[in-house]
Each structure stands twice: as C-alpha cells, then as structure tokens.
Amino acid sequence: xxxxxxxxxxxxxxITSRLxxxxxxxxWPKEEEKVPxxxxxxxxxxxxxxxxxxxxxxxxxxxxxxxxxKVVANMAVGYDNVDLQAASKHNVxxxxxxxxxxxxxxxxxxxxxxxxxxxxxxxxxxxxxxxxKSWSPMQLVGTDVHHKTIGxxxxxxxxxxxxxxxxxxxxxxxxxxxxxxxxxEEMLGARYCSFDELLQEADFVVCLAPLTEQTxxxxxxxxxxxxxxxxxxxxxxxxxxxxxQALLDALQAGDIAAAGLDVFEKEPIDAxxxxxxxxxxxxxxxxxxxTKETRLAMMETCCDNLDAIFEDRPPKTLVxxxxxxxxx
Ligand code: DGY
Numbered sequence: 087x088x089x090x091x092x093x094x095x096x097x098x099x100x101i102t103s104r105l106x107x108x109x110x111x112x113x114w115p116k117e118e119e120k121v122p123x124x125x126x127x128x129x130x131x132x133x134x135x136x137x138x139x140x141x142x143x144x145x146x147x148x149x150x151x152x153x154x155x156k157v158v159a160n161m162a163v164g165y166d167n168v169d170l171q172a173a174s175k176h177n178v179x180x181x182x183x184x185x186x187x188x189x190x191x192x193x194x195x196x197x198x199x200x201x202x203x204x205x206x207x208x209x210x211x212x213x214x215x216x217x218x219k220s221w222s223p224m225q226l227v228g229t230d231v232h233h234k235t236i237g238x239x240x241x242x243x244x245x246x247x248x249x250x251x252x253x254x255x256x257x258x259x260x261x262x263x264x265x266x267x268x269x270x271e272e273m274l275g276a277r278y279c280s281f282d283e284l285l286q287e288a289d290f291v292v293c294l295a296p297l298t299e300q301t302x303x304x305x306x307x308x309x310x311x312x313x314x315x316x317x318x319x320x321x322x323x324x325x326x327x328x329x330x331q332a333l334l335d336a337l338q339a340g341d342i343a344a345a346g347l348d349v350f351e352k353e354p355i356d357a358x359x360x361x362x363x364x365x366x367x368x369x370x371x372x373x374x375x376x377t378k379e380t381r382l383a384m385m386e387t388c389c390d391n392l393d394a395i396f397e398d399r400p401p402k403t404l405v406x407x408x409x410x411x412x413x414x
Pocket of ligand 1: 140161162163164165187323374375
C-alpha cells in the first residue's frame with residue numbers, strides 16, 4: 087500500500103503528478119485559503135506524511151493524534167510554525183526548504199529596500215492616478231541607497247546574499263548575528279557589531295533573523311528610537327520579531343523615516359491596519375520566495391524529503407536532526 091500524504095494547499099499539477107507516482111495523495115483543494123484546523127486534525131489521524139505551509143500550526147495537539155505520521159515536509163525555510171520538541175517526542179521528522187530560496191528571497195529583500203528608499207510604490211500610483219502634471223525638482227524625492235550603510239540583523243544564508251547585493255551598490259555592510267560570519271567579513275568587508283551599534287549606525291536596518299524565543303519582540307519602540315531619524319527599516323523574515331504597534335508609533339513620531347515590510351505579526355494583515363495607511367510604508371504579502379522557479383524548487387525539495395523518508399534514506403534538509411540517531 088502506498089503511504090498516504092496529506093497536502094495542506096493546492097499544488098500545481100506537475101508536483102501533484104510527481105507525488106501520485108509514489109503516494110496516495112489528498113490535497114486541500116484551495117490555493118488561496120488555508121486548511122481549517124479541524125480538517126487538518128482529522129486528516130492527520132490517517133496520514134503517513136504531511137506537506138504543509140507556514141500558516142499551518144503543527145503542535146502537540148496535532149502530533150499526539152498522528153499515530154502513523156512519519157514526516158512533515160514544510161514548504162519554507164522557516165519552521166516557527168512547528169513545535170519541534172513535540173515533533174521529536176512523537177518521532178516525526180520535520181524537513182524544510184533551505185538553499186533553493188536564498189537568492190530569490192535576497193532579491194526581494196533588496197528590491198523592497200530600493201522600493202522603500204526610492205518611493206517606487208507612491209511614484210507608480212502617482213502616475214496611474216493621473217497626478218503627474220509636470221516634472222518638478224523635488225517631486226517624489228527619495229533617499230540614496232548607494233554608498234550608505236546597511237545593517238543586517240541575522241547574517242544567515244539570506245543575510246549573506248543580501249550583503250552581496252549591497253556590496254554591488256557600494257554600501258558599507260555591518261551586521262549583528264549570534265555568531266561571527268568570517269566569509270562575509272573577508273569576501274564582502276562586512277563588519278560585525280553589537281545590536282545597539284548597528285541600530286545607531288545603519289541607514290538601512292534589515293531584519294533577516296529567524297523567529298525564535300530569543301528574537302521574538304526584538305524590535306520594540308526603544309530599538310526604533312536608537313535608529314537614525316532618516317533610517318529605513320526592512321523586515322523580510324517574520325512579523326513577530328517586531329512589535330508592530332511600536333513600529334507604528336515610531337513611524338508616526340518620526341523616529342525613523344520609512345519601513346518596507348514583507349511579513350507581519352498577523353498574516354494576512356487586516357486591510358484597515360493603521361500601518362497600511364502610512365505613505366512611507368511599503369507592504370507586501372510575504373512574497374520573499376515567490377518566483378515560479380523557486381516555489382517549484384521548494385515543492386520539489388518537499389517531495390525529495392518525503393521520498394528519502396519512505397525509502398529509508400536520511401532526508402537532505404531534516405530540521406530535527408536528533409531523529410537520525412533514534413530512528414536507527
Ligand atoms: C520561508 O521560506 O520561511 C518563507 O518565509 C515562506 O516562503
């Protein structure tokens with residue numbers, strides 16, 4: 087009998103066909119709507135594997151009902167939606183999709199930085215709304231990116247590749263991270279500094295840290311107040327790293343100049359959220375990895391991980407690596 091895989095979002099036909107070669111597959115039929123919790127809890131009772139997305143909460147309640155579950159292939163590099171301890175306790179392998187999305191997410195992060203600094207969204211609307219009546223010297227002026235200082239909070243794979251893009255713009259690169267990143271220091275001239283130094287020195291503060299107990303709420307009003315008044319804040323990692331109310335207060339009080347946000351405390355953010363009313367906020371719907379090539383590569387990685395588990399090979403991108411020993 088083929089293992090049963092429950093997929094929590096509708097996937098493209100080419101991926102479904104690949105899965106169907108080896109598995110019995112059931113898929114939540116909607117692309118734009120998340121699977122209701124009660125449906126997921128019901129399906130997991132028969133599932134040998136889950137293919138999930140970041141809006142699915144995988145916790146003790148779910149794992150304790152999942153008698154047959156061997157593996158979760160989570161279609162994201164981040165796995166803050168998964169209670170890893172609970173997964174390991176129930177002997178469920180958790181796999182993510184690193185590497186394949188690094189460049190794409192770095193591109194989006196840098197594009198968001200450029201769009202925010204150069205007021206591209208406002209400018210595009212200005213043209214579309216027929217407000218462009220003449221060229222004028224100070225019309226829609228933004229701020230330069232080249233030769234400024236970028237402060238990267240979280241120098242992992244994506245942070246390093248953002249730094250590479252920044253080097254191409256002749257930026258000075260400073261970073262704050264749990265560990266020193268010698269390659270970024272040697273290859274890109276990145277300078278390690280404390281969190282406070284970064285906040286004070288950077289013209290662009292770019293958050294790329296993963297969401298953990300340590301990073302949750304890392305940016306409060308105090309941190310925004312330490313930044314330059316002209317600073318631009320970019321977040322392309324996870325919303326809860328920022329206290330959103332504090333960011334709103336900081337923007338309204340002029341503590342910082344602008345923000346570019348791809349992620350939010352609550353996703354989707356409510357359309358009437360006060361942050362979205364500010365002209366100096368560029369808001370995107372969590373599209374860091376959203377190119378056709380990369381999303382398909384993420385899905386293929388999920389399939390590769392499922393295959394590895396059911397063929398008794400170690401999966402390439404296992405998160406709870408401790409399972410490798412106690413599964414043997
Ligand atoms: C990730 O991979 O963690 C992204 O945020 C979801 O695409």
